[in-house]
Amino acid sequence: MHRSRRRLFRASWRDTVLLLREFRTALTVFSIAILGGGILYYFIALQVGEPLRNISEAIYVVTSLAFFQPPGDFPESPFLETFFFIMPLIGIGSLALGLADFGYLLFNRRARSKEWEMAIASTLENHHVLVGLGHLGFHVVEHLQVAMKQQMAVIELNPSADLIHTVQEMDIPIIADDAGRESILEAAGIRRAKSIILCTQNDAVNLKIALKARSLNPNIRVIIRIFDDDFAKALNEQFGFIALSGTGLAAPAFAASATDSEITRPVSIEGESLSLARMHINPGCKLENETVGGIEDGYNASIILVRHAGESDFHPADSHPILANDIIAVLGRPDILHRLIHDSQ
Numbered sequence: 359m360h361r362s363r364r365r366l367f368r369a370s371w372r373d374t375v376l377l378l379r380e381f382r383t384a385l386t387v388f389s390i391a392i393l394g395g396g397i398l399y400y401f402i403a404l405q406v407g408e409p410l411r412n413i414s415e416a417i418y419v420v421t422s423l424a425f426f427q428p429p430g431d432f433p434e435s436p437f438l439e440t441f442f443f444i445m446p447l448i449g450i451g452s453l454a455l456g457l458a459d460f461g462y463l464l465f466n467r468r469a470r471s472k473e474w475e476m477a478i479a480s481t482l483e484n485h486h487v488l489v490g491l492g493h494l495g496f497h498v499v500e501h502l503q504v505a506m507k508q509q510m511a512v513i514e515l516n517p518s519a520d521l522i523h524t525v526q527e528m529d530i531p532i533i534a535d536d537a538g539r540e541s542i543l544e545a546a547g548i549r550r551a552k553s554i555i556l557c558t559q560n561d562a563v564n565l566k567i568a569l570k571a572r573s574l575n576p577n578i579r580v581i582i583r584i585f586d587d588d589f590a591k592a593l594n595e596q597f598g599f600i601a602l603s604g605t606g607l608a609a610p611a612f613a614a615s616a617t618d619s620e621i622t623r624p625v626s627i628e629g630e631s632l633s634l635a636r637m638h639i640n641p642g643c644k645l646e647n648e649t650v651g652g653i654e655d656g657y658n659a660s661i662i663l664v665r666h667a668g669e670s671d672f673h674p675a676d677s678h679p680i681l682a683n684d685i686i687a688v689l690g691r692p693d694i695l696h697r698l699i700h701d702s703q
Contacts, residue, residue: 388424391448395420399441406435424449476545478511478531483550485509486616489537489567490557491517491525494583497609498555498616503528505696506613508703511546513537537567543574553579553616561585568599581615617699621692634662634687635695637702641682644701651676657698659690 396417403410410416422429423445433439486502488495491514502508512525512532525532535542548554554571556564561584568580580599584590590601600615614621620636639645645653650661654676664674665685671678680686688698 388449391445392417392421392424395441395445395448399438402435402437403433406437408433408435408438420445475531475533479533479546482509482511482531482547484552485511485547485550487511487513487543487546487548487551487554487571488557489513489554489564490559490583491521491532492557492559494609494612495555495557496521496525498557498612499525499528499530501609501613501696502616503530505693506617506700508613508617508700511551513542513546538563538570540570540574543567543571548574548578551575551578553581555612555616556580556582557612558583561589565593568597572597579616581612583612613696614699617703621695621699631691632689633692633695634689635699636685636687637699639680639682639684639686639702643682643703645680645698646682648680649676650674650678650680653680653698657690657694659688659694659698661686661688663687 396419397413399420400410400413400416403416410419419429420441423442426446426449428442432442486508488498488502488510489512491499491512495512495514499510499512503510510530512530514521514532514534515536517525517532517534522532522534531546533542533546535545537543537546548571554568556567558564564582564584568582571578572580580597582590582593582599582601584593584601593599593601602611602615611621614635622634625632648656650664653659654661661674662672663686664671664678664680666681686702688695690698
């Protein structure tokens with residue numbers, strides 16, 4: 359919750375800065391009018407015999423007039439009288455209306471939904487970018503964000519209203535735009551992302567976005583939906599993409615691949631739904647330095663393999679330590695395996 363509030367504050371600050379940039383023209387025009395008008399007022403006042411003490415006072419007079427606050431007596435010179443009529447119009451035209459719009463948009467961010475979602479996405483780091491919020495994409499979101507507690511940003515050209523509401527309730531920004539555009543990938547934080555998951559139903563679109571994402575972030579993990587098995591294999595070999603074809607289109611497979619893990623489809627054994635997962639033990643994670651027995655008892659799962667320094671133990675003892683950079687294979691219920699994957703990160 360604390361992290362969520364901090365992200366919200368950062369997003370609000372970024373959104374406000376971006377909003378101010380939209381009104382920089384009005385602010386520039388107003389500033390020039392006030393400074394220029396103040397200097398002009400000062401020199402005219404000298405010429406007509408109604409001098410002011412300095413230019414600062416003249417600028418103050420002009421600023422007051424722009425906000426309908428006459429600073430003193432009405433001048434005698436018709437040249438100076440002109441400022442009393444013109445400056446309020448300049449104030450209204452160049453700033454007042456702009457400030458009214460700024461205030462409305464600042465406090466009604468829903469009117470600028472896309473910009474606000476981009477501001478939220480700009481606060482994410484080491485997250486996952488998902489492209490394509492269809493049936494598969496939504497279930498990948500559920501596995502990654504809900505079950506595995508991973509941060510995400512979503513890009514979908516035409517998101518349905520019910521999915522937008524559901525996903526935003528998960529504290530996930532949705533950018534409604536074309537992921538094929540470099541600026542949209544940038545807005546989703548592609549340079550800071552851990553992985554990009556491409557779930558659209560168009561192989562060509564998925565590949566185009568995958569290549570663009572890799573060009574922007576050479577180290578990003580790419581998980582791509584490809585319907586042709588041979589094409590999927592070729593992409594894996596040539597580009598290092600994790601290409602999942604028709605045999606691997608389950609949402610858990612996409613979610614596990616995004617976190618450098620692997621999980622099989624569930625099988626029913628004596629009425630119990632079980633999967634096998636491979637996971638990498640990251641340094642500093644919750645599972646590091648635990649024992650095989652401790653993990654099995656704590657998670658109600660079975661570790662059937664531990665690979666350490668290139669050596670595999672297929673029957674690890676309960677006292678066997680789990681160390682950083684070990685690879686383990688675990689048998690258990692899918693929900694438990696997702697918890698283990700999260701705790702191994």
